[in-house]
Amino acid sequence: MSFCTSGRGRSASAVCLDRLQLQIGGSGADVAALLSRAAGQGIRLRRIVPGTDGCTLYLWGRDLAAFSALAAPCTVQIVRRTGGGLLLARLLRRPGILCGFVLFLALLRVFSGYLWCIDFGTLSPASAAALRAVLAEQQITEGCRLSKPRLQAAQDTVLQQSDIFGWVSLNFVNGCLFAEATPTQTQTVQPAPSARVLCAKAAGEVLAVQLQSGFAEVKPGQFVAENQRLATCTRTDRNGRAVYQPVSGQVMAQLQKRYTAQCPLQRQSARLTGRQAQRLTLHLLGHRFLLQNDTPLAGDTDTAWLPLRWGRICLPGCLQRETFWQRQTLTQTLPEAAARAVALRDCRRALLADFPDAEILREQRTVTVQNGTAHAEVRYLFTADIAQAAQD
Incomplete structure (x- = not known):
């Protein structure tokens, strides 16, 4: 054969x-x-x-x-x-192809445990930046090695520390971290009224009485003095018995108030000088490499995370860039017009601090500059809620 x-x-x-x-x-x-x-x-x-x-x-x-x-x-x-x-x-005549394929599978197995990119999905740029900052605090950036316990701990920390997100989901699949979140939604629950008396914060003419509970002691068109009772919690019924009801509500009034403020033409303020310093840190495959380390300057700090890419291909690393902007206390000289405007602004701020819902009807201004200081005096005619709670 x-x-x-x-x-x-x-x-x-x-x-x-x-x-x-x-x-x-x-x-x-x-x-x-x-x-x-x-x-x-x-x-x-x-x-x-x-x-x-x-x-x-x-x-x-x-x-x-x-x-x-x-x-x-x-x-x-x-x-x-x-x-x-x-x-x-x-393939047997070319063993390099088989060895390369086996090596590729081994590297794919090893490198799939590293974080190559973070996909923030439909999150807005502001929400994505806030979530990235919280993740960076937990040492989760491109180039780190992730595990299930570490990822779960980071998700719990994000939910506990951040008041921006109402729900957050972090899913790590084949080197990509998919982040999904919804904005927080707050619902204000009005507490049960407990005040016994509503008194006037300032003297004025009552325009409207808007009580949710309690019994009014004033009526529209009446002039009230400061600390005068506007509403009380008790009233006698037909049989002479006392009826109790906690007081809550608003009493709108028209009133006049005078506010004064001062603004020096020269004042000390912390201002940016234009000098900056940078610190560059490379996060790659679970390691950190310091590329640039300038001496930090006292002032503001801006941190940016720059993922590493080769064209459209993501790499398992990112560049952390910290920029330090110097601030120094310098003497600032204001023009008289600017000092007048600042003094008038402080008067209005004082008004809104006392009456947040004030609606200004008319104002009379007096502004003078003496001895390097702008003095402002403003008389406001406005409407606002003058009711304040008191226990007795």
């Missing part, structure tokens, strides 16, 4: 994966006996085509060794070969 292939040096393991077309040479009796012996041993032969000097058939590569052992005195020649063995043979 002679055995030959198409002559490309393929390995036996590669041939086992192929479907072979064989040319059997020999006399008719020898070929018939060979086919009978092969069928008796369970070797599957397909598409047997008789010829003048033998026959042509198809055989799976895994049965080639057993078939060849039975082939004497016939000759067996592989005419055609199809299947995955061709690719396997090429």
